[in-house]
Every structure is written in structure tokens, then in C-alpha cells.
Amino acid sequence: MTPFATLLLLPLLARAGITIYQAPGQAAFATSAASANAASYTGAAAYNPTTLTPPPVPSPAVPSSFALQLQTGGTPGASIPQPGDFIGFSIEMSVANQVLGKNATFIQVPFLNLMANIQQRAGAVRVRVGGNSQESAALVAASEIPDGKILQKNLTGVTGTTQTPPLEFSDELLYMMANISTLVNVRWFLGIPWFVTQPFDLAIVGAAERILGDTLIGYQAANEPDLYNAHGHRPATYGPFDYFGEVSDVLTQLASSGNDPSGRARTLLLGPSIADAGWTPEDVWNTGFVDAYSGNLAFLSVEKYPTDNCAAAFNTGAPIIDPQTVFPNFLTHKAHTSLLQPYLNSTAFAQAHGKKLLMFETNTASCGGFPGISDAFGAALWGLDYALQMAHSNFSGAMFHVGGQNVFYNPFTSPPTNQSTFHQWTIGPIYYSALVAAEAIGPSNTTQVLDLNANGGNEFTPGYAIYEAGEPVRVALFNYITDPTGASTVTAVISVAQGGAGGGGATPTQVKVKYLQATSVSQKGSYTWAGQTFGGNFASDGRPTGTEDVQTVACNTTAQTCSVTVPAPGFALVFLSDGAQTEARGAPSTTFATTALTKTQNTATVEASVLATSNGHGGPSDPLGGAGVLGSTSKGRVSGAVGLRPGAVLFASSLGALAFGMVVVGRAVVR
Known part of the structure; x- marks a missing residue:
């Protein structure tokens, strides 16, 4: 049987001589650990490792650059006002x-x-x-x-x-x-x-x-x-x-x-x-x-x-x-x-x-x-x-x-x-x-969405304009193609014209861009939205991890155009103003911690590749300078976390609670 990884182990502190096995038919926890062969996988469908082959790059090639002309003051064909909770x-x-x-x-x-x-x-x-x-x-x-x-x-x-x-x-x-x-x-x-x-x-x-x-x-x-x-x-x-x-x-x-x-x-x-x-x-x-x-x-x-x-x-x-x-x-x-x-x-x-x-x-x-x-x-x-x-x-x-x-x-x-x-x-x-x-x-509840028939109506690179109060505020750009060579990356050349009889340009001097990305349309888990991710199987407490990455693209003020690239595959959300980005991002998110743990014993484990070369009856050497110490995974036996600092216990409990625990609340409605 194959060892598997589950939770974060506070390194250098817990030193138990234990062996951990993967549950039969279950995919490994960490993205770095091996997964079952798809043909023989018998576990739950939600974790099935089957990976398909992406479709080939279209032939003839998709046009690599296309213009998107937007207009202020409203536009025909836009949707009815849409709610934020669409x-x-x-x-x-x-x-x-x-x-x-x-x-x-x-x-x-x-x-x-x-x-x-x-x-x-x-x-x-x-x-x-x-x-x-x-x-x-x-x-x-x-x-x-x-x-x-x-x-x-x-x-x-x-x-x-x-x-x-x-x-x-x-x-x-x-x-x-x-x-x-x-x-x-x-x-x-x-x-x-x-x-x-x-x-x-x-x-x-x-x-x-x-x-x-x-x-x-x-x-x-x-x-x-x-x-x-x-x-x-x-x-x-x-x-x-x-x-x-x-x-x-x-x-x-x-x-x-x-x-x-x-x-x-x-x-x-x-x-x-x-x-x-x-x-x-x-x-x-x-x-x-x-x-x-x-x-x-x-x-x-x-x-x-x-x-x-x-x-x-x-x-x-x-x-x-x-x-x-x-x-x-x-x-x-x-x-x-x-x-x-x-x-x-x-x-x-x-x-x-x-x-x-x-x-x-x-x-x-x-x-x-x-x-x-x-x-x-x-x-x-x-x-x-x-x-x-x-x-x-x-x-x-x-x-x-x-x-x-x-x-x-x-x-x-x-x-x-x-x-x-x-x-x-x-x-x-x-x-x-x-x-x-x-x-x-966005949360305005007045958003109108317009299919731009982008790139001459190309089926692999669609795009939408998002309007509020008749003004374009965001542009959504897709690229369905998987092409690791970069040859299928496309560039949308966006311009904004002033509506009405006066005409004239209204293109911003710069735009902000967020990307939804993966290496392939076949990739499983660990996609990134503006550099943040929810990880792979068994990896999330519901909060995105990583540092948010919002790109700034300078526009050509002479040509009155903003050129935004979309990788193959990928999606780009273009914010035509800082206000449009601030509105769509919303207020700081509230996250929740648990006030009760369903299990507080024996929850620390290690990554499989580390465990494979470190465990055994001999016990590890004390990384802090002491002698090797054997531990037990049973409550009441020799501690498997000898020398664990009290502060680390609190940290681990807090982390575990956020990861997979329950929040205890009083009933909001009296029976």
C-alpha cells in the first residue's frame, strides 16, 4: 500500500515512529503525491484521477489579434439588468x-x-x-x-x-x-x-x-x-x-x-x-x-x-x-x-x-x-x-x-x-x-452583459462587455485552446468610443487585468484566479491561498487602444477603471473559524515522500539535538509529539479548525 499525506505537520516538533497508509481506492491528498491509475481507480467519483487529452490546436489557426470597439452611453443588444448573485x-x-x-x-x-x-x-x-x-x-x-x-x-x-x-x-x-x-x-x-x-x-x-x-x-x-x-x-x-x-x-x-x-x-x-x-x-x-x-x-x-x-x-x-x-x-x-x-x-x-x-x-x-x-x-x-x-x-x-x-x-x-x-x-x-x-x-444589481461576437465570432475566443448605467466597466475574454507553445495566445485590442453625436475617444490610459489560468484544459485542481488557488483534492478550507496578482496594462494613448493578451488556455477579466475593479472585488471577505473540534487526538501526519524515508522502528534523530524518541499514536501512551511547544499546539488547532472543522452557533430562531 502507498503512504499518503494529509495535514501539515509542524516540522522538527512531532517525532512519532508511525506508519501511515492510503485508504484503498482513494486518491492521494497532495498534488505532489501519486494518484491511482485511472483505469483501475475504484474510489469515489469526486476524486477520480482520469485525465483526458486536450483537443488539438485548431486548424486553420485562430486569429491572434482582434479589435473590440466598445461604446459609452449604452449599446444595443445588452442584457436586462442582472443581479450580483446571478x-x-x-x-x-x-x-x-x-x-x-x-x-x-x-x-x-x-x-x-x-x-x-x-x-x-x-x-x-x-x-x-x-x-x-x-x-x-x-x-x-x-x-x-x-x-x-x-x-x-x-x-x-x-x-x-x-x-x-x-x-x-x-x-x-x-x-x-x-x-x-x-x-x-x-x-x-x-x-x-x-x-x-x-x-x-x-x-x-x-x-x-x-x-x-x-x-x-x-x-x-x-x-x-x-x-x-x-x-x-x-x-x-x-x-x-x-x-x-x-x-x-x-x-x-x-x-x-x-x-x-x-x-x-x-x-x-x-x-x-x-x-x-x-x-x-x-x-x-x-x-x-x-x-x-x-x-x-x-x-x-x-x-x-x-x-x-x-x-x-x-x-x-x-x-x-x-x-x-x-x-x-x-x-x-x-x-x-x-x-x-x-x-x-x-x-x-x-x-x-x-x-x-x-x-x-x-x-x-x-x-x-x-x-x-x-x-x-x-x-x-x-x-x-x-x-x-x-x-x-x-x-x-x-x-x-x-x-x-x-x-x-x-x-x-x-x-x-x-x-x-x-x-x-x-x-x-x-x-x-x-x-x-x-x-x-459585480454587486450593483444593474449590470448588463453583452456578447461581443469577438474575434469575428470565433468559437474558441469569445468575449463579453459588462456595462453599468450604460458605461462599459469590464471586459471578459476567453481562450479555450490548449497550446503550450504560446502560438495560440490571443490579443484583444480594446478601445472605447464616446457615445452620442460628439463621438471621440474614451479609452482609459491603463487597465487592470485578472487571469484564470491552468496549464491545460485537462488540468485537475490547483487552477489560479489572479494568482490565488483552492489547491487540489482535499486541500481547501474554502479560502483562496496565495498572493493576489492583478496585472496593470498600459494603454496606447495615441492609438486609443488597450492590448490585453489571453493565454491558451485561460480567461482574462479586464477592468476599465480602478473603480470597476474595486466594486467587483467587494469588501474584505469574512472568514470563519471553528469553536469546536470533532477530533483533537492523532491528527498530525506527514507527506508521503518524506515519510517513506524517515519512519521506522529505529526512530528519527532529534533535530533539536536530543536523542531519538519513539512515540505512539494511541491516546494515553507515550506522546508522539514530545517537546511540542504550547504555542504550536494552539496554532495547529486553529489551523485544523479552519481547515475542516465546524463552527458552533446558537440557534438564530427560537423554537
Whole structure:
């Protein structure tokens, strides 16, 4: 078995003669340590080491330089004003206890830090707790769930292609969500269970109104109802008019159930959340859905994944998709314009009816995504381009989905429970997409996004202009190509013209640039955003590490142009003024430390390559000059940290707490 590295060991202080082994099938902790061969890997999908080959450099070559002419005073084609919290997260309800925390008192510190990063840039974060597992979830008394857990799954009652288990949860889940909102500005969506309609189980609404209050901003009225008949939850004849009738039923039952005494919940429905599986949005709009329930619908919603990996994940019998073959499909701007084109009528329809349309659940591919695609740098570019294209297309928000250990596409993944005392979180490429999108859009809630059709509409080098109050403030530039020679680096030559009859130049004398970078679209982990990173597998406490690197580019004041390069691969966010950068960066981020440790014994380990040549029964020499000392890993035996300074103990505990502990809070809402 191979030794593995986990936490930072305070060198020269702890000297135990111990041997540490890697868990079977699990990838190594540190990026410098070896990982399992992809062909024989049997561990959790979230840490799968499969690495694909980047697509070849396009031929003919992409034009290496292109002009981008922006204009002040407004521009045709820009989007509707967009909120700073445009990109949020959809957390599968069945894994909420892995992502959010253990219960209302113990909240995951990395999750708080990850949300604080977004809040810093966007002002708020929208999070949905739901998905397929919400549809049969039942609120029960805490005493009905053993071992103090907040939810439990019935693994013998799985249904549908994704084999979703029915859930039972206690109101402790809602108290935990409420307490999170006292620490970070998270606003929540929940779902009404929709598999059984006569009567609907509306207990979650009553509890959420009482516990979450106005931090709850929407109740999903069914999740992918167009798939109900395919999954055996409705008759084969079930269609949009049947769904229309069920929404009427839920409103009637809410009014008489006592679960919505103020009537607020009846104004916060969200639907139809169809998955483009036989119904189109127009099929629902044509029932009169929006006109009939206008006063009840806080948002309109759809859900769309560009493809699926269900055949491989669940042995459906359909042909299995080869990730290497479809990898190029995720590395082109055309993928997004084609995917969203069928929704342009619906975004216009929503505006005409005074509604906001959300892409309520999405990611690289349904049924968990693809190894080597969903968990590689190309997905970071894909997700960021997708986010900005949705904003340009007049969606009013989108939610990147979060599953458990068994998916490839997670924005962030907590370590397996049995490794939570020594492993940190794994931050996926889609989280980088969300973080950079928040900074690109900014917190003003008046941002307009324009697809510039950059580089003659080249599919590998798209670009967007970000406007506020009619003025261009930021430019977003992509390069999907992997080319280590540097020959595919592109240069955008940006100029700003004064709008109106007067014309004239308004190009700044200099611009600031931040880069999202990796060596290849196939790279896994350790990407950098302006020089900072969340590391590789098991490496993050939710805070970016490293020194922020913001480049200053001098503009040509004679030609009135600013030339910004974009590496292959990479992304550049160009700030046209210092104020635009300051606004998008936001206030200093609040980070969180734990006030309780779940384990304080035997948590120090060493990097595998060091351990391989240093441990053994002979014991190491004392680096401080003393004799070799043997130690034990068992509590109450000879200390494995002989000579450990008290100050170092405090430092290590603080570091460990920030890395993977829980923050203890009092309940924000009185029961």
C-alpha cells in the first residue's frame, strides 16, 4: 500500500515512529503525491484521477489579434439588468448534511468561507436545497431519526434513472439553514414534495415560514415534472395541463392547511422547472400557467444539462458516451449559444409578463457529469462562458448543482465522513466559474452583459462587455485552446468610443487585468484566479491561498487602444477603471473559524515522500539535538509529539479548525 499525506505537520516538533497508509481506492491528498491509475481507480467519483487529452490546436489557426470597439452611453443588444448573485448553487437535499453541516449547531466552516467569497463579490448568494430527493422528502420529528442525524435515506425505496432514495428530515435542517444566513447572506430555495398530490405534504412550508422567514425566497413547485411519467410517478398521459391543475391544487391546500397563515408562501412559487424531456417551456406557457398564477409565481424556471452520463452511471442500457470523444463539445462558445437558443423566446416571454426566468439546475452533464471533463479546467471556462451567456440571454440567475461523493461535477465536495478529521475540502472547476462570474457581474444589481461576437465570432475566443448605467466597466475574454507553445495566445485590442453625436475617444490610459489560468484544459485542481488557488483534492478550507496578482496594462494613448493578451488556455477579466475593479472585488471577505473540534487526538501526519524515508522502528534523530524518541499514536501512551511547544499546539488547532472543522452557533430562531 502507498503512504499518503494529509495535514501539515509542524516540522522538527512531532517525532512519532508511525506508519501511515492510503485508504484503498482513494486518491492521494497532495498534488505532489501519486494518484491511482485511472483505469483501475475504484474510489469515489469526486476524486477520480482520469485525465483526458486536450483537443488539438485548431486548424486553420485562430486569429491572434482582434479589435473590440466598445461604446459609452449604452449599446444595443445588452442584457436586462442582472443581479450580483446571478450564479448560485443547487444542493441535492440528500447531501445537505455533508455540505451545510451536521446540524443547526455545527455548521461546515469551508461552506461558510466559500459562500463568503461569493458574497464579497456579489453581495449575496442564492442556494437551493432540493433536487430529485426533495420530491418524496418528509419532515418528521427529530426523535424519529436515530443518532441525532438531521436526515436519513430509505435506500430500499430508490426510484428513477438516478436511483433517488426517499428522505426523512427534521426541522434541524431548516434551523441550520437559518443559522447559516445569520453568518453569510445566503437566501434559500426549497421544494414542495410533489410525488403525492392528494393531499400534498405541506409541512415543509409551515416549518420554513416559521424558521427561515424572509431568507426563504422561493418554493419549487415540482422538480422536472416532464420526467414524472418516464420515472413511474405519473401515468403515461401526464402532460402540461395536468401539471397546471396540480399547481391549483397545491395553492388551494396551502390556503386551508394552516401552513401558510400569512399567505406569503403562496406568492413564492417557482415553476415549471421542466428538464426539456418531452415538454417545451412553450407547452407550459400555452396552458395559461403564467397568467393564471401570476400573483403566485416569484420566478419562472427551467432546468437544463447539455448532455448526460446516465448510461455509464446507472447502466440504463443506452450507449455509453466516451468522455474523450465529447470533450471538444465543452470547449467552444457555440456549445452555449446552441444550448440556450431554444430559451430565448421564454426569456422574452418572462420579461413581457414581468417575471424572472431562472436556470434552476444545471451543470456539465446530468447523472453526475464526466470524468476528465466535469472535474478539469475546461469545465471552469465552460461554466464561466455559460454563466455570462445566460446573463446575456436574459436569464435572471442560474444554479450549479452539487451532489455527493459519487459525482464528477461538484463545485465543492466535503471529504468522506471517515476522513473528515484529516482531509479538507475539494474545490471543483465550477466553483471557480461561479467566483469569477460574481466578480465579472459585480454587486450593483444593474449590470448588463453583452456578447461581443469577438474575434469575428470565433468559437474558441469569445468575449463579453459588462456595462453599468450604460458605461462599459469590464471586459471578459476567453481562450479555450490548449497550446503550450504560446502560438495560440490571443490579443484583444480594446478601445472605447464616446457615445452620442460628439463621438471621440474614451479609452482609459491603463487597465487592470485578472487571469484564470491552468496549464491545460485537462488540468485537475490547483487552477489560479489572479494568482490565488483552492489547491487540489482535499486541500481547501474554502479560502483562496496565495498572493493576489492583478496585472496593470498600459494603454496606447495615441492609438486609443488597450492590448490585453489571453493565454491558451485561460480567461482574462479586464477592468476599465480602478473603480470597476474595486466594486467587483467587494469588501474584505469574512472568514470563519471553528469553536469546536470533532477530533483533537492523532491528527498530525506527514507527506508521503518524506515519510517513506524517515519512519521506522529505529526512530528519527532529534533535530533539536536530543536523542531519538519513539512515540505512539494511541491516546494515553507515550506522546508522539514530545517537546511540542504550547504555542504550536494552539496554532495547529486553529489551523485544523479552519481547515475542516465546524463552527458552533446558537440557534438564530427560537423554537
